[in-house]
Amino acid sequence: MVGLHRSLGRGRFRSAMSAVILGVGLTLAAPAAMAQDVLVLAAASTKNAVEKLASQFKAKTGATVTSSFAASSALAKQIENGAPADIFISADLDWMDYLQQRSLIKTDSRVNLLGNELVIVVPKGSTLKPDLSKGGKLAEQLGDGRLATGDPSNVPVGKYAKAALEKLDQWAAVEPKLARADSVRAALVLVSRGEVPVGIVYRTDAAVDPGVEVAAAFPPDSYPPITYPAALVASSKNAAAASFLDYMKSPDGMAVWKEFGFVPAPKAP
Structure with missing residues (x-):
């Protein structure tokens, strides 16, 4: 499985504590600092683009984005089982639908973000x-x-x-x-x-x-049109998460997706 990527800053995270989510080891910042971070669970295929978007977002806002990449199915199950997350990016509609049916995403934030081949x-x-x-x-x-x-x-x-x-x-x-x-x-x-x-x-x-x-x-x-939906996780209370989601679908954000070969999301039938 693609490894877990962490974008942790220095200094203020020296008191980081260790947690385990569904057998995947994560190092989480202390509560006061963690509230400032955005935690993204994203389909493995988005790794390179999300990492660059996170870097640019931090340069613009100072907010740290921490990302975990795996199959959409594994990430959706983590969210269902209570794993902390602010944003979920799926490589298909089914796994986003799975979470929406369980009221685990903020439906009004859901957007079809990307396409692929x-x-x-x-x-x-x-x-x-x-x-x-x-x-x-x-x-x-x-x-x-x-x-x-x-x-x-x-x-x-x-x-x-x-x-x-x-x-x-x-x-x-x-x-x-x-x-x-x-x-x-x-x-x-x-x-x-x-x-x-x-x-x-x-x-x-x-x-x-x-x-x-x-x-x-x-x-x-x-094959069915490849669609990557993104949404805020229902349990998230992080104001910066909505800002990062907005950034990912902004013209600057879409330029990064295009750089890595993604195409606009297919139009709904």
Whole structure:
């Protein structure tokens, strides 16, 4: 799983205390200082962009943004189980809906923030040209190798991947050869290290790993539009959180998302 990123300042956090949330170790600031921080739980694929946005936001406002990145499913479950958070960014609508149905987000703050594309990556220098034609031979091309993507039972990228392969009549053949990762970045690492010959990730993930290259892109109509919703968590009382959410969707914020390859959120049907 993609590691936890912490953006802790110096000095005023010397009295930090240790806490454990669902088995993930976190170092949290003392209550007085923690109230000034913004805690973001965000889909693994947003890591590089959120880190830059947090840095820019701190430069503009002085407020520290602390971020934790993992599969949207894992983060939603953390919030459901009481993990402290101010903002949740999901890589699909389902997990935001899951929290909204349980009154765990501030519904009036919810916004469809971003879009993305689904691609197949191979290790840098690979000559494999994945067959994404209707009824194609991707499973045969894998040979004894596996295809890495998020676990389709809960990880958004895996759910998108399953939908696309089903649309192309290739799911039944490919499913037995899946390497089911717990996040899109975990799947990316398997390809980058050459442990698997093929992976299905978002285009933005492929762009930040020099160890992979995009070998093919899925037809846009083969999977549901990839949508990243964001919202304030219902339990948050941090005024700075709303400011950071506003910043992420401002023109300056959207310029950062674009820099990392994200596209505008798909229009609602």
